[in-house]
Amino acid sequence: MRLFKQTLPVRALTLVLTLSGAFTSTLVNAQTTAITNATVYTATDKGILTNATVVIENGKITAINPPTISADIIVDAKGKILTPGFIGSMNQLGLVEVGAVSRTRDASDKKADITFDASLAFNPQSTVIPYSRKGGITRNVVTPRGGESMFKGHAFAVNLSASFNSVTDSETAVLLDLGSKSKGSRAYELQMLSHKLEDAAKKLTKLKNKSEDKGTKKKSEDEDKKDDEPKRDEIIINSLLAGEKPLLVYADRATDLLALIDLKKQFNLKLIIVGAADAELVSEQLAKENVSVILNALRNLPGSFDSLHTSLSSAANLTAAGVKVILSVNDTHNIYQLRFNAGNAIANGLSKKDALASITANVADSFALNTGRIAIGYDADLVLWSADPFELSSKVDKMWIIGEQVSTQSRQDALRHRYTTNSEMPRAYTK
């Protein structure tokens, strides 16, 4: 299944819908679920719907407020808040079980380059996955750490179902690390990036001209043919030039952000900037060029000379300037905190509506994922909350991933249970 999805050539919503719709129907049982009487935070233009019904079938949202409700399972939300599942990003979920245990780490390899596909190592049985669900996380963009190359490989998308087919897309974005260096100059890498894009663009033009000439000229020689065949890394650069997937770049300083914006304009790239500490300095340019930024709402200290202008209000200020903001917690083991990250952004000026988008719709749009909204046709990744989803005091009441209800019980719950249960026998007998 994953292989098939990998080869999906177009990300147009309609096509994904038809194909994966047909697909999941064979996997997900055909029961319909209706969640009734919910306060639905749609993360769409429709805003908040009260006393609303959401119908799930074959892993998709198939109806909202239908005239009549007929479903196999009816869940009365009793007025509680239903949101799209939250989407984590920029972490090593499923690639790292225990940070300092080397044999549980698959996020990096010295030799990893632009072709690095860490999704091959994704472990859906990681104990981090059920724990992350406690934060209403239903999907996640996993990023490798890569190796010595400035290109770190492919970011890939997974759902948090813990099933063996939970990688939903293995080539979600191409990851690049720019900015300050402990050895060497940032200029070198910016130059290399620029050259790489330029060379690839030239080669493509040349090929195009050649193929146009083919009609008039004689069949090219074998060597020429060999030359024409793009190498693996070239195919990836070409996919960036064709706008098939975004270039996802760690960068903080304003000059780096501007250099990236220039490259985006020159080569018509899809661009997402991560970190983006100086983003407020260039917010107009980012907004104008439709560049999404991924940031941690709690990052407010000048951690380096590249990041002197980041504050708790950055998310709010960038959103106000028209920049598409995505929030991210860069701690693989605590992706669950994403909603609190958004809560803190709200406390510092972001509207609840924009905060919701920053962990749902904005992530989905930037990475072309068919989730992150409560609207017909989207994957049924849904979370029913006990109360305000951004508050410390609320919790997940129920959640669904691609239409299937999942639990938030994790290993941590089992440990707590063991050590808070009285027994005359050693704890090891309490299971």
Add this chain to the structure above:
Amino acid sequence: MIKVNTGKFTLSLLTIALSLSLSACLQSEMQDAKVTINKNPYPSTYQALPQQTTIIKNATVLTGTGQRLDNTDVLMVDGKVKQIGTVITAENAIEIDGSGKWLTPGIIDVHSHLGVYPSPSVESHSDGNEMTSPNTSDVWAEHSVWPQDPGFQAARAGGITTLQILPGSANLFGGRGVTLRNVPSHTTQGMKFPEAPYGLKMACGENPKRVYGSKDIAPATRMGNVAGYRSAWADATEYKRAWDKYEADYALGKNPKAPSRNLTNDTLKGVLDGEILIHNHCYKAEEMAVMVDIGKEFNYHSGTFHHGIEAYKIADLLAANGNCVAMWPDWWGFKMEAFDMVQENVAIVDAMKNSCAIVHSDSSTTIQRLNQEAGKVMYRANENGFALKEQDAIRWITLNAAKALGIDSRTGSLEVGKNADVVLWNQNPFSVYAHAEQVFIDGAKVYDRFDEKYQAKSDFMLGQPTIEQSKEKQLKHSMPTTEQGE
């Protein structure tokens, strides 16, 4: 290093023995000047910022002692809490309307590396871990603190009034920690909490054995760690004995020779004398249990365990032994010894009689939100059978923390006569939307969310181009281009 010390020690013992026998023969000889060790060579020069008699009226007060007082007034005079009650009036007092707001003791973080691992985290500022020997009890964190760390200002905006700066955890004995008032100062002495006891950082588990084992130096295993602690305490016991003997003999009018000075053992002796408190980085249940016993073996108290991820497994033992435990609400998974985290850890430790549960940060980010960190614990615990209230949770970041630092008679709670370290919150502090609006240290306002006059700025950030300035420049330069059109 430990072996070298032992060698030195045998020598000095010999000298002592010799000098003792000599002095015994010559009782009538004049005494040399008594050798005393200055225990406070870098004294605090902290002075409270300008104080003003202040009344906060009609707030919801969490005292830090387990009480919640609604619609209550708190009066601060001369840096102390003067009165807590209703309808308090005082002459020439600044009145602050606390309606709808919450008032708590100043927040205390027992585990911070601000100043020793500051922002920006450049190589030149990486001063928190003297990774050159497993026992560096001779180093003092205060000699590494960069008081211009902008993190101090950010922490103050989060209500932090007192914090302990500790050395890192690479060594079995990492060195002395220092307790600071979170006031801006251009010297570290200017921040030192007057008369606060020193802390000694110790570390269990993975870090020391990894750092030294990888260099083929002991310790390379957990049993090597324990051998290292014991060897050091055995040395320190001899050192203490030698000094005690010197002092006793001198008091008897003899003229003993003072033992030779050893800075490492000075610190360890301070612990054995009950003057320096142990702060022990220790994650695992079985290791904490061993550390408790080592304390008993060498006659010191095993103090406060920091990062006690598995404290919930031995909560009864720790409470019975009077150990405080400082914990995170949810950090885990970064190493094997942090794998068994439960989000209710703090609450389980707290539930024991005579417990001392603390929420700490160990982070320049979460130190700004210890209120939220404690809130997470409270809510998760209450989802699982606990019935904790705000007045309970606040103790984890105030009075219990003060107890661990040995300053609970002066701060950590809102009680008459105590230091007026106070935070006024815009709402219930255990909400994600809560902000510290005003922060007082010793009755002096040190932070105001709505008044720039009370928002200090580090030297480092001063004069850096602001966002507005940078934008103006861009605008100026981009004008002509825009006019030419693209």
